[in-house]
Amino acid sequence: MIKPLTSVGWLRHTLWILVAIAGASALGGIASARGETINALWFVVAAVATHALAYRFYSAWIAARVLAIDETRATPAERFDNARDFVPTHRWIVFGHHFAAIAGPGPLIGPTLAAQFGYLQGTLWILVGSVLGGCVQDMVILFFSTRRDGRSLGQMARDELGPMGGAAALVGTLVIMVILIAVLGLVLVNAMKHSPWATSTVAATIPIAMLVGVYLRDIRPGRIIEGSLLGLVLLLVAVAGGGWVDHSPLLRPWFDQDGLSLAWAVIVYGFFAAVLPVWLLLAPRDYLSTFVKLGTILLLAVAIVVLHPEIRMPALTRFTDGTGPIFGGKLFPFVFITIACGAISGFHSLIASGTTPKLLANERDIRPIGYGGMVLESFVAIMALIAATLLEPGVYFAINSPSGVVGTTAASAVATIASWGFPVTVAHMNQLAQMAGESSLFARTGGAPSLAIGMAMIFSSAFGKGVLSLWYHFAIMFEAVFILSTLDAVHGSGDSCFRIFSETYGHPWVGLLGIRL
Amino acid sequence: MLTSGVIVAAWGYFLYIGVIDPNGGVNILWPLFGISNQMLAAIALSVATGILVKSGQGRHAWITGLPLGWLALVTTSAAWEKIMSEDVRVGFLTAASNLADKLALGTLPPEKAAIAEKLIFNQRLDAGLTVFFVLVLWVVIFDMVRMSLRHLRGLPVPPLTESPHEPSRLVEDWVRD
Numbered sequence: 001m002i003k004p005l006t007s008v009g010w011l012r013h014t015l016w017i018l019v020a021i022a023g024a025s026a027l028g029g030i031a032s033a034r035g036e037t038i039n040a041l042w043f044v045v046a047a048v049a050t051h052a053l054a055y056r057f058y059s060a061w062i063a064a065r066v067l068a069i070d071e072t073r074a075t076p077a078e079r080f081d082n083a084r085d086f087v088p089t090h091r092w093i094v095f096g097h098h099f100a101a102i103a104g105p106g107p108l109i110g111p112t113l114a115a116q117f118g119y120l121q122g123t124l125w126i127l128v129g130s131v132l133g134g135c136v137q138d139m140v141i142l143f144f145s146t147r148r149d150g151r152s153l154g155q156m157a158r159d160e161l162g163p164m165g166g167a168a169a170l171v172g173t174l175v176i177m178v179i180l181i182a183v184l185g186l187v188l189v190n191a192m193k194h195s196p197w198a199t200s201t202v203a204a205t206i207p208i209a210m211l212v213g214v215y216l217r218d219i220r221p222g223r224i225i226e227g228s229l230l231g232l233v234l235l236l237v238a239v240a241g242g243g244w245v246d247h248s249p250l251l252r253p254w255f256d257q258d259g260l261s262l263a264w265a266v267i268v269y270g271f272f273a274a275v276l277p278v279w280l281l282l283a284p285r286d287y288l289s290t291f292v293k294l295g296t297i298l299l300l301a302v303a304i305v306v307l308h309p310e311i312r313m314p315a316l317t318r319f320t321d322g323t324g325p326i327f328g329g330k331l332f333p334f335v336f337i338t339i340a341c342g343a344i345s346g347f348h349s350l351i352a353s354g355t356t357p358k359l360l361a362n363e364r365d366i367r368p369i370g371y372g373g374m375v376l377e378s379f380v381a382i383m384a385l386i387a388a389t390l391l392e393p394g395v396y397f398a399i400n401s402p403s404g405v406v407g408t409t410a411a412s413a414v415a416t417i418a419s420w421g422f423p424v425t426v427a428h429m430n431q432l433a434q435m436a437g438e439s440s441l442f443a444r445t446g447g448a449p450s451l452a453i454g455m456a457m458i459f460s461s462a463f464g465k466g467v468l469s470l471w472y473h474f475a476i477m478f479e480a481v482f483i484l485s486t487l488d489a490v491h492g493s494g495d496s497c498f499r500i501f502s503e504t505y506g507h508p509w510v511g512l513l514g515i516r517l
Numbered sequence: 518m519l520t521s522g523v524i525v526a527a528w529g530y531f532l533y534i535g536v537i538d539p540n541g542g543v544n545i546l547w548p549l550f551g552i553s554n555q556m557l558a559a560i561a562l563s564v565a566t567g568i569l570v571k572s573g574q575g576r577h578a579w580i581t582g583l584p585l586g587w588l589a590l591v592t593t594s595a596a597w598e599k600i601m602s603e604d605v606r607v608g609f610l611t612a613a614s615n616l617a618d619k620l621a622l623g624t625l626p627p628e629k630a631a632i633a634e635k636l637i638f639n640q641r642l643d644a645g646l647t648v649f650f651v652l653v654l655w656v657v658i659f660d661m662v663r664m665s666l667r668h669l670r671g672l673p674v675p676p677l678t679e680s681p682h683e684p685s686r687l688v689e690d691w692v693r694d
Contacts, residue, residue: 062580065577066569066574066577066580070682071685072684072685073682073683073684073685074683074684074685074686074687075685076680078685078686078687079683088687106554109547110547110551113543113547129584132583132584133558133584133587133588134558136580136581136584137558137561137562137565137581137584140565140569140580140581141561141564141565144564144565144568147679147680148678148679148680149680151678153560153561153564156564156568156678157560157563157564157657159675159678160564160567160568160571160664160675160677160678161563161564161567161657161660161661161664161675162660162664162675164656164660165560165563165564165656165657165660165661168560168653168656168657168660169560169564169657171653172553172556172557172560172650172653172654172657173557175553175646175649175650176550176553176554176556176557177524177528178524178527178528178531179528179531179546179549179550179553179646180550180553180554181524181528181532182528182529182530182531182532182535182546183531183535183543183546183547183549183550185528185532186532186535186536186542186543186546187543189532189536190543259536259537260533260536260537262536263529263532263533263536266532267525267529267532267533270525270528270529271521271522271525274521274524274525275521322604322607323606326543326544327543327544327547327548327606328544328604328605328606328607329548329595329598329599329602329606329607330598332591332594333590333591333592333594333595333598334548334595334598336555336587336591336595337548337551337552337554337555337591337592337595338547338548338551340550340551340554340555340558341554344555344558344584344588345554345558346553346554346555346556346557346558346559346560346561347554347557348558349557349558349560349561350557361687362685362687402539402540402543402544403539404539404540405540445542445543445544446543447543
């Protein structure tokens, strides 16, 4: 039976139709704009409308018809409540934890690197891939794990598919984590190489996290918000203090390191982070990074709307033919594996079958946390894409092209990039580097420096001119916090992966490795 | 402690190679990360599709089956190009043999010749890993399809492991520290 619509119902219908029209025209505008520049606001409108419609209708349909979410059913958190890992928790706190865990630096780096193809394919893949792929994956895995006492993906693969699929899933999980940490460490090293400011700021985040850990455990136990705010203030002091280190003749040489020594520093850090007690480093960093992430993303969204900058990158560049300087390979299939985390990411399924299902108080939270968390992450990816494509394309390629492709001198790099049709001058790059407080911006590969320049330009134009260097290093600190907290989180799941594998399959050598001393 | 050491050693190796690579390392590691991440997503979607089929939601299995098909296509073709491509900047094996030729001819500058052996080994290792990722991906998809077909034919399959329904007793507006 069809209910007659009330006036409120009509209002709602009209509103959603308007959202659909706005989204469709923004997407149409992005797809058909050729030759002239396009405003970043179109991307924001297209993303908000697409995600709002998908969340309201598609995810609701999946929740009701396919998964049959049952509000009256007790969750694992309620049934096994042990005040340690199974704890029924308020919806928005679970959302914060889940988002902080899934939002690694992937959605920031991927769109930045893929911008060498232009803005069009990246935008479309992020939007379509997330609403049909990534968000669905996160939500259904969270649901299935919640219905199975919070079991991990590897265990579910073994139980539901059979031993072969289960073994493949466990080994795959382990290998992907090794590659993930290595690439994130590399991005971090490339951002800190010969940059005393960035290196000292990133280094300062470690004692700050420990201080917050001690504060939360011994000085004011349980005051999470208070401790996190204290940490946040200290982080801002560290960003400004880095500038002082940069100009201090005494301290500068200590933090002016080449790539190899920084790589060793990251490796040694990784080992200690894995063996230190959780309350000292991991837990406080988790709180800090949640606040830093949510705050910065909100600030960036506001700044983009206030500033509504023009996108300078063409819709499609000549590098769709596979000759791109940042990475080789054609548009298909490489854009779809370069932008992983903003569209669909297997890494999320580890979180959605890890800590999150053990915290859910009610099954109805699965939709806002599973689908909604990924919607927010995909929105972060769109903002990273805007930050990368509003740079002059010449500047973008000068920062991101490795010296092996464009040559080791500034003059040869500028000549090569200009020959691709993206004019840029040495003087302009030097001026930009000086404004950012860096010695050089040529060949700073990895995506983090160019994203930081893009973010710094947005922030400094929107909230205060002339402090580009502060904003640049704030953005580097923001990226480093993402990377270091992912590194810690991944280590935790690496250990449990070993354990599950040895319990399940009982191979002697795996069993040996699985012993935690 | 021991497992942590093993894991750190494994990623430390890839990080080290990435840092000494004159092409920045990101252009090698990021595609490898992308392929492995999409492979893991495909495994998750296979598990989900299998569960949907078993729980009688076969007609809705496209909600995870569709992205699964796309990821299988994308990941496999990207892996194919990374292994088979004759473009030095795409194919791992081509890059390795190209570098080996230059090393044998002695045309490399000394600082590059010193690390060439390591880079050649790493390119071949990356090719091997890519093959491994694709194999794992198709093993899981194959396992899921086999299990689903058996279920549809009425043959025995591993049972659903959903835990039994228990009514929730949590009150609505509770507050917890």
